[in-house]
Amino acid sequence: MSITLGAIMDRFRRALQAAGVEDAAAETRILIGGALGLDRAAMLARPELALRPEDETRLDAMLDRRLAGEPPHRILGRREFFGLEFQLSEATLEPRPDTEILVETVLERLRPRREEPLSIVDLGTGTGAILLALLSEMPFARGMAVDLSEKALATAQKNAEALALADRFDTGCGSWFAPLAGRVFDVIVSNPPYIPSAVIPTLDVEVREHDPLLALDGGEDGLDAYRAIAAGAGAHLASMGFVAVETGFDQRQSVEDIFRGQGFILSEARRDYGGNDRVQVFSKTRSA
Secondary structure, three states: OOOEHHHHHHHHHHHHHHOOOOOHHHHHHHHHHHHHOOOHHHHHHOOOOEOOHHHHHHHHHHHHHHHOOOOHHHHHOEEEEOOEEEEOOOOOOOOOHHHHHHHHHHHHHHHHHOOOOOEEEEEOOOOOHHHHHHHHHOOOOEEEEEEOOHHHHHHHHHHHHHOOOHHHEEEEEOOOOHHHOOOOEEEEEEOOOOEOHHHHHHOOHHHHOOOOHHHOEOOOOOOHHHHHHHHHHHHHEEEEEEEEEEOOOOOHHHHHHHHHOOOOEEEEEEEOOOOOEEEEEEEOOOOO
């Protein structure tokens, strides 16, 4: 006898609640809806929907993975960001909602130049989410995605193709500015690794066992990436360009000091949805 949608949703909720998952109902909808291609309204409206035995088997396997600590979007292999869907891989972080603040900040600053053929480089691109979200809103801009991981760049390229943005999207494999070969950009953007090395073993299992270490480890004090970006940005930034970076909640002053030491001025700072310092924008002149 086949199981109904309502019954397997109840199975998921009970199991996740027993495991201490904070919002078991939401994760149930994410996992089952994502696996079956159903939105929330459809799931709530059709609890009597009969599932195929193979669907039940697949869903139970997903539940086992979640109970073992794997995050929901990792299990699905994709996550939405800025209204776009991005494929994930073991070499990439999940694009998270707070990073949308970085995209929104850059877009607001570029709004008067939306019709210009601007150039954007995304350092440590991962899935390509930041750069591709920007390109989706800037129809004449071109972007270059840089990452130390070839696997991450392959994922980003697939996402660019899926979003029909590959014709304005290039990749370069290497450390920070190394692949740029003297190129100059109107915008340098990055959500770099910024977690101190000693903190990583204390992170939640969903992060420490499923996110790539390369995208997390910011060195002894969590600031190595900002030092590298600040040191190299000047040589690759157009005269009226700017650098926009995401930071940890307690790193605003430290990051500002690093960029100031390289001749940059803080143009703007933004907080995330939780009220924490999250985004900083730097320019070479106050008018930029």
